[in-house]
Amino acid sequence: MNLKSHLIFTLYTVYGILLKGISGQYPLVQNVTVTEGGTANMTCRVEYNDNTSLQWSNPAQQTLFFGDKKALRDNRIELVRASWAELTISISDVTLSDEGMYTCSLFTMPVRTAKAYLTVLGVPQKPEIDGFTKPAVEGDHITLTCMTHGSKPAADLRWFRNEKEVKGAKEVNASGKTFTVRSSLQLHVDRNDDGVAYTCKVDHVALTQTPQQATEVLEVHYAPRVEIVHSPAVPQEGQYLKLECVSKGNPSPDPVMWTKDGSELPDLDRMIVEGRDLTFTSLNKTDNGTYRCEATNHLGTSSAEYILYVYDAPTTLPPSTTPPPHPIPPDPTAQLGARASDPTVTGNRDPNALGQHGTDHALIGGVVAVVVFVTLCLIIVLGRYLARHKGTYLTNEAKGADDAPDADTAIINAEGNHAHAEEKKEYFI
Numbered sequence: 001m002n003l004k005s006h007l008i009f010t011l012y013t014v015y016g017i018l019l020k021g022i023s024g025q026y027p028l029v030q031n032v033t034v035t036e037g038g039t040a041n042m043t044c045r046v047e048y049n050d051n052t053s054l055q056w057s058n059p060a061q062q063t064l065f066f067g068d069k070k071a072l073r074d075n076r077i078e079l080v081r082a083s084w085a086e087l088t089i090s091i092s093d094v095t096l097s098d099e100g101m102y103t104c105s106l107f108t109m110p111v112r113t114a115k116a117y118l119t120v121l122g123v124p125q126k127p128e129i130d131g132f133t134k135p136a137v138e139g140d141h142i143t144l145t146c147m148t149h150g151s152k153p154a155a156d157l158r159w160f161r162n163e164k165e166v167k168g169a170k171e172v173n174a175s176g177k178t179f180t181v182r183s184s185l186q187l188h189v190d191r192n193d194d195g196v197a198y199t200c201k202v203d204h205v206a207l208t209q210t211p212q213q214a215t216e217v218l219e220v221h222y223a224p225r226v227e228i229v230h231s232p233a234v235p236q237e238g239q240y241l242k243l244e245c246v247s248k249g250n251p252s253p254d255p256v257m258w259t260k261d262g263s264e265l266p267d268l269d270r271m272i273v274e275g276r277d278l279t280f281t282s283l284n285k286t287d288n289g290t291y292r293c294e295a296t297n298h299l300g301t302s303s304a305e306y307i308l309y310v311y312d313a314p315t316t317l318p319p320s321t322t323p324p325p326h327p328i329p330p331d332p333t334a335q336l337g338a339r340a341s342d343p344t345v346t347g348n349r350d351p352n353a354l355g356q357h358g359t360d361h362a363l364i365g366g367v368v369a370v371v372v373f374v375t376l377c378l379i380i381v382l383g384r385y386l387a388r389h390k391g392t393y394l395t396n397e398a399k400g401a402d403d404a405p406d407a408d409t410a411i412i413n414a415e416g417n418h419a420h421a422e423e424k425k426e427y428f429i
Helices: 003-024 332-341 351-397 407-423
Strands: 032-035 040-045 054-057 063-066 077-082 086-091 100-106 112-121 128-130 141-151 156-161 164-166 169-175 178-188 197-203 212-217 220-231 241-250 257-260 271-274 277-280 289-297 300-308
Touching: 032 040, 040 054, 040 100, 040 112, 054 086, 063 077, 063 086, 128 212, 141 156, 141 197, 141 212, 156 178, 220 289, 241 289, 241 300
Parallel strands: 032 112, 220 300
Antiparallel strands: 040 086, 054 063, 054 100, 077 086, 100 112, 128 141, 141 178, 156 164, 156 197, 169 178, 197 212, 220 241, 241 277, 257 289, 271 277, 289 300
């Protein structure tokens, strides 16, 4: 390498070192965000330092630490690390007044500085719900108001009806560095709101693990509604019957009142009232009538009616589920009739099916008998008619031969009559 090249290389090396020293002596800081009541760590670093001291100052330009020397008497401020390349301090139990621009200074010639902004988040207080006085009455209009103080930035309030979110009207007011947030919910309450939990939740960046919320469980008073549930569906003599008076109201309408046809129950030995239930131990015809259940609370009265008609007890025993001790031989006549209509039928026949075939055979036999009777009558009438006309014909043939002494003479006379008949013919010209 010649002298000129060596000189140029040396100049570039020195220039690089100078640039590195100059750039490395600028302090480096970062903005910090902390929740009110927490601890903020403020760090200042340099890449290259020629034994020059670092210093932290607060927004009021008060020196907090100069190197490892504490300058401000504040027990909340502590030294974390101090060296030629780094100065880190901590501020515990941070308040909103600690928020602002903090300055890290490097005492070179000239002094170089860097600024970091400390943001303090205001934690919203636990919300409170106002506007509800227990109990409400069905049909009332009420306004639930949820409010929280001290949030920074302004918090968000959300309403939930049980687990389903509902929308409220939000209002934000500034109070110094913090905000007061309100949210209102308009309700027209009915019996379906009784026992419903309305919850107001606070959403905020400072509430990462323990969200703030408040819950109000509504109590709504309403008039009773009554219905009667009964069993069995077809009441019969001698049966057990239970009528249940189902009444819903708040306050609960206990006890309920049972009447029959507008009067008191007539037979308390068989008609037993237990709570809301009316029980008949054994029904009979005298129990027929209209039964009324009535429930009352301070908001009103409700009633329901049940018309009882007791049917006769069944006169036939139900078919036995056990087989007879000895098999009953099938009826051959019924089997023959069944085989004539269905060749697949075997000897074991259903008794109800045999009875049905017997009824069909009787009907067919009656129809056949009527047809035979009508046919015989027609034959008799026709025979008498033919017999009458045949006698008249024979009488005309034998006219004039009745006085003949024998058959030959009768024939001759008959022929003679025909001859005379021909002779008696007259011809007119």
